[in-house]
Amino acid sequence: MDYGFIALIVIAVLFVLSGIVTVQQGYISVITMFGKYRRIMRPGLNIKIPFLEKVYSRVSIQNRSVELEFQAVTIDQANVYFKSMLLYSVMNEEEETVxxxxxxxxxxxxxxxxxxxxxxxxxxSYVATRRQAxxxxxxxxxxEYVKVEIDQTLETWGYHLLDLQINDITFDQAIIESMSRVVASHNMKxxxxxxxxxxLITKTRAAEAEGNAIKIAAEAERQAAQLRGQGVALFRQEVAKGMSEAAEELKQANLDTNVILFSMWTEAVKNFAEYGKGNVIFLDGSPDGMQNTMQRIMGMMQMGNNSHEKR
Structure with missing residues (x-):
């Protein structure tokens, strides 16, 4: 067995394996050769020249976020504290951008x-031109201001600002308390x-209702007084008409008209007794008293007849 040949095969396999590079999804590898940029490797299985080409860096093309906490000062010298979240990513997967x-x-x-x-x-710089309120x-x-101002700068770096969220804005405790007092005073006002x-509306409505009630009561009282007057006038007309007819009938019967006065007197006494409801009424029931009363009634009738004849 030729051990030298086997060793050569092993070295060749190791050499080939050392040139195999795997790039994960979401990343792009930057390859340099002798310290100078050569090319990029995209996700998946890639081959490089062993011992000559090196992976300089891996560039993530995924979205990335970072939280920011910082302080700013307004134009009226109030300290403002910001908490924000920055979302950014590589602009694109082009070679120049990477x-x-x-x-x-x-x-x-x-x-x-x-x-x-x-x-x-x-x-x-933006907050410095604004007031605390x-x-x-x-x-x-x-x-929007930050996006406009920073997009061009990030583009020269190969990045793009996707979103900037300002989650919290706070002030010094003294300012917060004064703002609370201002809000409370506005609410109280x-x-x-x-x-x-x-x-005012309640008083106005009550006054209008009271005025309308007074008007209605006055109108009702006026109508009632008018009706009472009309009733009294009609009663007097009917009494006068009845007395005239009764007197005429007595003359035709050759009777004394004083009988009418006597009848009116007795009817009055009867009404006093019937509708007095326990009240004490003093009447002169003697013959002289009745005669005096009759004479007065006859005198009043005579005065009425004289005034009627003058008309």
Whole structure:
């Protein structure tokens, strides 16, 4: 057996195996030869020249994220603390892009430091032109500003900013307490204004209702008084008409008309007794008293007849 031939075969197999390179999915390997860029290897099984070509770096083409925490100062000297999340990736899988990503920075650490500091600087410069009260409502504007400012810089590095999320914006404790007091005072003012408007509406409606009730009651009283007057007038007309007819009948019968007065007197006494309901009524029931009452009634009738004749 020729051991030299076997050794040669083993060396040849090892040489071939040393040239086989496997690149994982989501990565692209950068190959150099004698320290100079030569080519890239894409995911899968690849062959390189053993001992001459070397894998310089592996570039991830997957999306990557990093969390940022930093401080900025507004134009009115208020400290603002940001917590944000940065999502970025390699622009594309083209060879020139991969070369920029592989050779622009010495390591991943330097890339992250430059990326974070660039974004922080852009946000700080934007916040420095705004007031404290404006910052909370400017999340979207800050993100859009940073994207516009940083995209061109990242492109020269071979990266693209996919998303920037500002998750939290806080202030110093003293500022938070003062803002809370301002919000509370605004809420109290709004509540007082609403209560005042509600009370005004209630008072107005109550006054309108009371006025309408007074108008309705006055109108009802007016109509009632009118009806009472009409009823009294009609009653008097009917009484006068009845007395006239009764007097005429008595004259035709050759009877004294004083009988009518006597009848009215007795009817009055009867009504007093029937509707008095226990009240004490003093009447002069003597013949002289009745005669005086009759004379007064006759005098009043005579005065009415004289006034009617004058008309």
């Amino acid at each position: 070369k920029r990503v592989a050779f622009k920075f010495m390591s991943e650490r330097e890339l992250m430091q430059a990326l974070v500091r660039t974004i922080e600087g852009n946000i700080r 404006e910052v909370l409502g400017l999340r979207r504007e800050i993100v 709004a509540a007082a204004e609403n209560e005042g408007q509600a009370l």
